[in-house]
Amino acid sequence: MLSYYLRLAVGSLRRNKTVTALMIAAIGLGIGACMTMLTVLHVMSADPIPGSSAMLFHPQVEPRDAESAGKDAEPPDQLAWSDAMNLLREGRPGQQAAMSAGRVVLHAPGGERSASFVDTRFTTPGFFSLFDVPFLDGHGWSDDDEEKRARVVVLGQHLAERLFGNAKEAVGRSVRLGDADFRVIGVIRRWQPVPLFYDIGRGAYAQTEDIFMPLHTAVDLHIRNAGSVICWGDNATLDRDSMATSNECVWLQLWVRLDTPAQVEAYRHFLVNYSREQKALGRFTLAPNVRLRNVTEWLEYNRVVPGGVQLQALLAVGFLLVCMVNTVALMLVKFTRRSAELSVRRAMGARKLDVFMQLLVEAAIVGVSGGAIGLALAHAGLWIVRQQPSDYASFARMDVPMLLSSVALAVAASLAAAVFPAWRTCRLPPALAIKIQ
Template sequence: MFGYYIDLALRSLKRNKVLTALMVLAIAVGIGASMTTLTVMQLLSGDPLPDKSTRLYYPQLDPETGADVRRDPAPMLDYISAHDLWRSGKADRQTMIMDGAIKVQPGQPGQSPFMAPTVGVTSDFFPMFQVPFRYGGAWTPSDEAGAARQVVISDVLNQRLFGGANSVGRQVVLNGASVQVVGVLDHWRPRPRFYLLAGARNSGGQTAYFYGPPQDVYLPLPTALDINAGNFGWFTCWGKPDPSDLQRAPCESVALWVELDTPAKAAAYRRYLDAYDAQQRELGRLTHPANTRLMSLREWLAYQNVVPGDVKLQTWLAFAFLLVCLFNTVGLLLAKFLRRGGEIGVRRALGASRGAIFLQCLTESGVIGLLGGIGGLALTLLGLWLVHRQPVEYADIVALNVPMFLLTFVLAVAAALLAGVFPALRASRVPPALQLKTL
């Protein structure tokens, strides 16, 4: 019976090609607009570490002195607080992170020096965040403690400096200091770049750097402070810092992440963070009232509003436009079905039930939705291509994945079926006697 309904639907659609084209186009345009923005939204709001996000936490307290009490703790820690919390070993793993840039001197003659984005981190950074390696690995904690001249570089920088070859053991000149490559990352592009969200906004408050590529240079933090102290950024200072001594500078300059495997450990760490804050206030180093917080990775992403506001607005507008397209489709289907009153009257007179008429009309709506889905897929791919050409940092990571590909057709058919319910009900209730009189 379903095959019969499909045959009737195709014949009906062929009889009035212009009206069919209008309905398919309405569905396709609405689906294309909504799926383009929904794909961007889904990629930007995804969990960067779904296997570990519930075990990673971001501790905060308020180290600033001589300022008004803030509602929220500082987005980053001062070095003393971060180092104390890191050295305590209260977490299963912990890493400090400082962001900056460093001068790279290529080894090939004729190549000019250039600045590369860099971070100073502690060794747990790599296993905590599941950072993949192509060659080698991270430095050891003992090498880190001794400020060893070692470095991990990205696959992009390795390609630029060494042509993509295994560069482990080779030397790189960073800010005038020769350091040994101990590891080369495989392709790694967390979305967003969650480990350094605080400060990753431009002067207008926009999320300018959340979705950019990760840094090219990863140095042990003591080494980074030894050879690159003056080039670290993204910190807020409330005194007069010495750029060469960030360890004692009155600045918010360090991101600290801890890994806590169980809720009990997370609760214990919260108590420890409160106790540390109280101790430092008793010593007079911190002067604000208690203002601490421990957020999970997911909570931290939500707090930072990592999805740009214009993307959210575009998504709502696109789905509003889809509703407009659906209302237009309802009107077109209603006109189409009611114009076939004579045909429907004959079928009813020959014994077709209202339910059969309803299913036939709904099947026709579903076929329109399927055709609209094909058109919507083409428009979605066009929309994503246009996004790729926009001057935004996430442009190069936007792509249509398999789930969104399938959702395109599901949404198109569902939208068409929803639009066809009311016209199908009206058509199934056409009195056959009145229609037969007009034949």
């Protein structure tokens, strides 16, 4: 029966080429505009670490005095060195990591003239297991390496290929960073969480770093960080070389894995007790003010999806609805003109449902055709988005789920647009329709 409906639908569409083209164009334009913005919104609001986002938490404590904190109800987004080290030492071994962004001068094998700044992540050993970072070769450093200030690094695949030709040949080689030589112990595969949840300060849609270095080694060598730094108090300093000893500057991010609600609650109590201890020691002056957000909550708190993008997505959906209204009008005209033909079929024994399904199949063909045009327009729209200077622009690409969603949305839109015209056409009594004609 379906093949019979398809033959009837194709024949009908061919007989009314102008109306058919207008319907397909209306659906295609609506789908193209809608899927362009929905894809951008999908990329910007995606889960950056599926399967773990509900178990990775970002602790915050309030180290400032009343004057420095002002009316801000939220504690700083980052931690001072002493707080980060205390929480690492007393927290959950093997399931946490402290980190900061940095930039180092990389002297490529070509010599001094080929030196360049490279984005670097100063972090503790738990970073790689905590975030399920995929290794192409080698491994990360150990707790012992961290304590001994070992001069080892992990490279990103792109940088390893640039330096050594073959990324798998990088492990065991030496690279010069600043004034020191470092041994490469691992190479990670291309890895890009979107958004870059673990350090929003770098930019929610920034590229991952090319070099990963032990945090204590970076501090010991006085390699300056390039991340966000906030200081307060009369003795506060923005001298980045002294931040490791300052209690009045926050510049480190800390992430911890908590697998169960009980662990989350226990860690929250741990943060409160830690704040009370620091207040008793005279470091903190305010009552405990802590936050513990998982990845999803952290991204929502930082509003990583700009309101302008959400508004554009709503406008694109509105444009699709306008196109659907136009398609309803075109289908109503087209189906009404065929009332005599459909009435003859009814008179020969076809049920209302049979005619209704025939018209819906015809609409589905329009939807598939419009979806194909919409996909082409959406890809063109995403290419235009990628030319924009926005930090998220390079990620505006349609993945397989969004590709399938485009076709499904086009078919659904055309079927929805056809329901009223098809229902109205089927209600017309066959004898009256033939007499009118």
